[in-house]
Amino acid sequence: MAGFSFTVTATQDRARTGVIATPRGQIRTPAFMPVGTAGTVKAMLPESVRATGADILLGNTYHLMLRPGADRIARLGGLHRFMHWDRPILTDSGGFQVMSLSDLRKLTEEGVTFASHIDGSRHVLSPETSMEIQRLLGSDIVMAFDECPALPATEERQAEAMRLSMRWAQRSRDAFGDRPGHALFGIMQGGVIRHLREESAEALRAIGFDGYAIGGLAVGEGQAAMFGVLDYATDLLPADRPRYLMGVGKPDDIVGAVQRGVDMMDCVLPSRSGRTGQAWTRRGPVAVKNARHADDPRPLDESCTCPACTGYSRAYLHHVFRAGEMISGMLLTWHNLHYYQQIMQGMRDAIAAGTLDDWVADFHAVRAQGDIAPL
Amino acid sequence: MAGFSFTVTATQDRARTGVIATPRGQIRTPAFMPVGTAGTVKAMLPESVRATGADILLGNTYHLMLRPGADRIARLGGLHRFMHWDRPILTDSGGFQVMSLSDLRKLTEEGVTFASHIDGSRHVLSPETSMEIQRLLGSDIVMAFDECPALPATEERQAEAMRLSMRWAQRSRDAFGDRPGHALFGIMQGGVIRHLREESAEALRAIGFDGYAIGGLAVGEGQAAMFGVLDYATDLLPADRPRYLMGVGKPDDIVGAVQRGVDMMDCVLPSRSGRTGQAWTRRGPVAVKNARHADDPRPLDESCTCPACTGYSRAYLHHVFRAGEMISGMLLTWHNLHYYQQIMQGMRDAIAAGTLDDWVADFHAVRAQGDIAPL
Secondary structure (H helix, E strand, C coil): CCCCEEEEEEEECCEEEEEEEECCEEEEECEEECECCCCCCCCCCHHHHHHCCCCCEEECHHHHHHCCCHHHHHHCCCHHHHHCCCCCEEECCCHHHHHHHCEEEEECCCCEEEECCCCCCEEEECHHHHHHHHHHHCCCEEECCCCCCCCCCCHHHHHHHHHHHHHHHHHHHHHHCCCCCCEEEEEECCCCCHHHHHHHHHHHHHHCCCEEEECCCCCCCCHHHHHHHHHHHHHHCCCCCCEEECCCCCHHHHHHHHHCCCCEEECCHHHHHHHCCEEEECCEEEECCCHHHCCCCCCCCCCCCCHHHHHCCHHHHHHHHHCCCHHHHHHHHHHHHHHHHHHHHHHHHHHHHCCHHHHHHHHHHHHHHCCCCCC | CCCCEEEEEEEECCEEEEEEEECCEEEEECEEECECCCCCCCCCCHHHHHHCCCCCEEECHHHHHHCCCHHHHHHCCCHHHHHCCCCCEEECCCHHHHHHHCEEEEECCCCEEEECCCCCCEEEECHHHHHHHHHHHCCCEEECCCCCCCCCCCHHHHHHHHHHHHHHHHHHHHHHCCCCCCEEEEEECCCCCHHHHHHHHHHHHHHCCCEEEECCCCCCCCHHHHHHHHHHHHHHCCCCCCEEECCCCCHHHHHHHHHCCCCEEECCHHHHHHHCCEEEECCEEEECCCHHHCCCCCCCCCCCCCHHHHHCCHHHHHHHHHCCCHHHHHHHHHHHHHHHHHHHHHHHHHHHHCCHHHHHHHHHHHHHHCCCCCC
16 A cells, blocks of 8 residues: 555544545545546536545546547546546446446356447456556546445345455455555445445455445435444444445435544535536525526525635526526536535534534534525 | 727727727727627636636627516626626627527517517517616627618618618617716628618718627628628728627638728637537637547647646547537637637737738638648
8 A cells, every 4th residue: 555545633433534645645534526427527627626625536437448448548648637637536446337327237257248338339347357447547546346236135136246246356456466556445235234244344354455435325225224334334344444435425424424434425416416406505405496596696605605606696596507508507516516525624624623513413403494585 | 988988009901909998897909709698608607708818798688688587687786797797798789689589570660579489478679678678787888779681681671671770770879878888889781782881881970879880791691791891891980989790700700800990709609619519729620529539639729728728638628529528518618719819819919019911821821731630
């Protein structure tokens, strides 16, 4: 793990704050990673993503291998140069998305053979090809190749998928080799079944990774079930390594996950919501398309310092959404990513100050008030 | 014209450079005005539009009166505050677009009755209502209400439309009244028929305006015919007032118009092209979707200082266009608007230095080389 380190600087109960140091810069934890699926955080320039406070982006191996292709990105100098983002990038393994997006999948012990959803071309993803693709992309944090079964799934199916993922985790570790400055994270599976989670954690610890992800959550089980797993799952993972909860979530999911010892998260929600006219604010979600905003001169959130809130009224945001203007997605995505980073900064500061309980109580109290009333 | 003035600071042959001073800031001429149809220059934040060098934007009365409505914009503090642009705004009169975009038009001496293309609601545009709507928007430069006949049109039809426009110009002048710091521009019509242009110019001069537009060009007559009109038309207008060529154009149209004494222009081309994958560079147009760019690590234009050219390869621009990502339109629009403003700055400097002939010769020589060859 030369050139890559994780330091916990403060804890409060199970919550932690710290810093992941990489050759491409520091990642303050708990960290929220905006998703840049196809080489862009949709509707944002990378300097704007950075301005929201993001230290690291996520890229999707499945999308990038199909278009523009990992070899091409490597020839062009890697994903950082390609997308004009010189800070850390984490890439997923493609395992989750090949099962949810591709056509004509065939799953074997070796890996997954599938047809591209873009042009039907045939590809193989396996622990070895996933490691190679993520190496070509130049990813700073590489994810082991895993299988996340679709829900609902029987305990037998969950166990089978988890054990296959653990064999693939070992193959990922072997294929990754020793790459100074680059980290490999293993992914715990096992659904909401505690003994499977325990078995998975034990297998991953035996292999040894630079960080540990919790996969297979936020796939429809609901917040209570997810928190139920996090109540014990983070403690199954080494305390001196980052813990990454994949694909989470709404603001209150994020807060609850950090309280349960999670250090990193990613989700398309703030950017996807921004393109569909939904803002996330400290008072909860706001649908700018609603007619109640048409004449409202007030900003989305008078305390927010993002460009959408400092420059524009709700009436404007309503108008440009209704008119189908690109600035609607641009401003709301910026706002949402800014708000998410404000949550992370707020929790980092509160954990360091030992005031996380107060911060969380305030977070829920403001949300409970709901959005401001129409004028 | 208190608070609004035009000063010519240098001329070379028929070309002029100077400054239009308004209470909201100076407009350096010759000026290119990006089009912000519905309260946004599509795919751009207003601070980015300003960063390209734009001193003034154009807003479309027709679109804004229908959605979100001029009364609503007035209640919200005017168009400048609404769209977060505090520099000058010119609004068109709605006359051109009501004929090209609306349904169920009825044209009378009084004005135009029409149905909205958005929701079918019925509206009336006349010299008086157009002046009122532009006042409600808070426009700095207001355009007289005119009729621009569709081509092809007989000389009789052209004459009829021009004479109606001149009667409407008088009514616009009367309805506009005296509004210190705000300017009213008349619009010359007459198609490509010289004696009609002369008659129109005489009528406008008799009424008296703060500036004079040349309408009815760039509607399909071709560059040669357009230049043929400009060869005499600018000299028909007062030398001490700005001359505005409406709806022009491609880079070489703009250069030829400035050589013929035009001070202001507007066009959707740079922004529309940006959203459809076409870049304009000093070497001519570049279609980023073409496969020749897929592996090209070079920028669109290595001499350009815009974000698209300083941050991204042609390969990236090709990829994000093919993938349908919003950043494609964002970067190409920024590049195109930047390039257009570079043309304007280049001509302003050259006219001031007395070197416009050399500048124009170089402009055409570089374009004649064509785009760089594929690697």
